[in-house]
Amino acid sequence: MDKTFLKLPSTFFLLFVILSSTTTATTAKPHRFSKQLPPATLGLKREKLSHLHFYFHDILSGRNPTAVKVASAPLTNRSATVFGQVMMMDDPLTVGPELTSKLVGRAQGIYASASQTEVGFLMVLNFAFMEGKYNGSNLSVLGRNAAFSAMREMPIVGGSGVFRFARGYAQARTHMLDFKTGDAVVEYNVYVFHY
Numbered sequence: 001m002d003k004t005f006l007k008l009p010s011t012f013f014l015l016f017v018i019l020s021s022t023t024t025a026t027t028a029k030p031h032r033f034s035k036q037l038p039p040a041t042l043g044l045k046r047e048k049l050s051h052l053h054f055y056f057h058d059i060l061s062g063r064n065p066t067a068v069k070v071a072s073a074p075l076t077n078r079s080a081t082v083f084g085q086v087m088m089m090d091d092p093l094t095v096g097p098e099l100t101s102k103l104v105g106r107a108q109g110i111y112a113s114a115s116q117t118e119v120g121f122l123m124v125l126n127f128a129f130m131e132g133k134y135n136g137s138n139l140s141v142l143g144r145n146a147a148f149s150a151m152r153e154m155p156i157v158g159g160s161g162v163f164r165f166a167r168g169y170a171q172a173r174t175h176m177l178d179f180k181t182g183d184a185v186v187e188y189n190v191y192v193f194h195y
């Protein structure tokens, strides 16, 4: 009795080893790191080109600023180009130039003074959209913004939601600048390829 009780599990164990080694050899797939997919697998059909037009409100003054200074260097306030200053923004994007016009999204991210020869910002930000079919989708911008140039262009490096696989560019033109407060309204034209 004692002997069979001891033998039984070892028999099962042997059977298990044999079975699992055969299944491994015949059916189990090795772990695979990459493979090619037909684009239709992700529901990708035809690439589209979209043009988005909105106004960006960068408000530094008052009790509810939308952009705040988060860092600067000891020499920043001696620099004519505010070199070294880092601003964090959560700027409203509206369909028209008035702040009271319809909100279509927000620009969330950083602009940092990265030039010692002119006012030139490193822009690292996401446009988070709230309008229509774009609600909940985002575009990511990484570029250079020479803020006193009439027209600036910044690459769109990617996106999410309806903007998956996005690439394109954003053109910015200052619509209004209050030299006293630094408050600005910037017109944006964004051209983006996506699916």
Ligand SMILES: *[C@@H]1O[C@H](CO)[C@@H](O)[C@H](O)[C@H]1NC(C)=O
Pocket: 072, 073, 074, 077
């Ligand atoms: C420059 O900024 C430093 C802090 O970074 C501050 O202590 C200093 O008072 C500022 N100087 C002027 C002239 O504003």
Ligand SMILES: *[C@@H]1O[C@H](CO)[C@@H](O)[C@H](O)[C@H]1NC(C)=O
Pocket: 130, 131, 132, 135, 136
């Ligand atoms: C955007 O979507 C959120 C939920 O995903 C919803 O609460 C909100 O009302 C939508 N906004 C617009 C303008 O459609």
Ligand SMILES: *[C@@H]1O[C@H](CO)[C@@H](O)[C@H](O)[C@H]1NC(C)=O
Pocket: 128, 136, 137, 138, 160, 161, 162
């Ligand atoms: C877009 O960004 C918002 C935050 O603003 C986030 O909640 C949302 O999940 C993002 N959308 C997608 C599709 O990742």
